[in-house]
Amino acid sequence: MTIHKEGYKTILVAFIIAFAIIATCYFTIDNSIIRNSFYGVAAVLFIVIVNFFRSPERICKQINNAVITPADGEVVVIEEVDEPEYFKSKCKQVSIFMSPFNVHVNWFPVSGEVLYSKHHSGRFMGAYLPKSSTENERTSVVIKTDDGKEILVRQVAGAMARRIVCYAEEGMKAEQGAQMGFIKFGSRLDLYLPLDADIKVKIGDKVTGTQTTVAFI
Template identity: 55%
Template sequence: MTIHKEGFVILTVIFLILIGSNAAIYFFMDSPVSVLKWTILLSSLLFVFFAAFFRSPKRSIYLQDKAIISPADGKIVVIEETEENEFLKDKCIQVSVFMSVFNVHINWFPISGIIRYVKHHSGRFKAAYLPKASFENERTTIAIETKEQKNIVVRQVAGALARRIVCYAKEGESVTQGQQLGFIKFGSRVDIFLPLDSRIDVKPGQKVKGKQTIIGWID
């Protein structure tokens, strides 16, 4: 299993804490052997859980113009017409992918283009599947202009457990569909705001795979 770079420091700290805890039990408890066999098992399971959270699967992609690929693993929780007032300032279609702690938490660019806008907002940490999470929770908003001069907004949203949003996007740079956009740690959501005339190929409740599932198409 390949570990994502965002997990290196956290996993090292967790590993040292677990080693230290088991060492303390061994040196300072009476009859530590009977306890250690359980604490070592629990420590191993805990470390494997965190390591799995930071897993970085190798996935190929076939670049497709006008296709919008899923920016994250998870489940579709929102498909609706809405108004995006931060960058688009117009009506659009919102598609949201909710990531549980068991999903891969890498985010990918859903389409190729030029980054026109990046902004991080501090906020609350409500459950990421709630509708208000998109504009009340801590979040980072990224706007991408396609070669057809269509604007798409991607929003990384923190959840009840997510306390760290990592975004690699920089204004003015060109990005390629499937390139890593960022990482959200411990449960979260990604919103995509598309032009009203976009064709949506997913349904609420559908499970999607980042960099693989086609969310829809733009004209």
């Protein structure tokens, strides 16, 4: 299993804490049942954190006019909305909720030029709430495809997330399926697509980043 680079520091800290717990219990607790319980808790927490930062190697089959899923998770929103930050007009929104057990790497859903990339400070309410898209800590990225279509991808922090990492910079060339960023712990990804986008997923679908086609534009 490959570990994402964004997890190196966190995993090191988790290892030090787990080791300290185990060492303290070994020298201070005589009851073997209690001591082994602490060992188990420390080990499980460490494994959960390591698992969170896994970074699977995936091959993206690039398809013309396709918008691929930028994250693992569950589709929780499909609706027409007014996008107030960049388009300032109606779009089709598709939102994917990532639980703490999902892979949290984010990928570029299309190839093209990055026209806009902006980070916004904000709240840390549950990422499943509608207001999280506009009030939570978030980063918005707009990509213009080679045929002139523009889409917006928004990384949204959740109640547990405390850091959004985004590699997209204005003017750079985005490649469909390449890593766009990472969100630490529970969060969601919002896609804002043209109104004529042909959506290929439905609410409740479990989707896989780089592998599931969200829409054709």
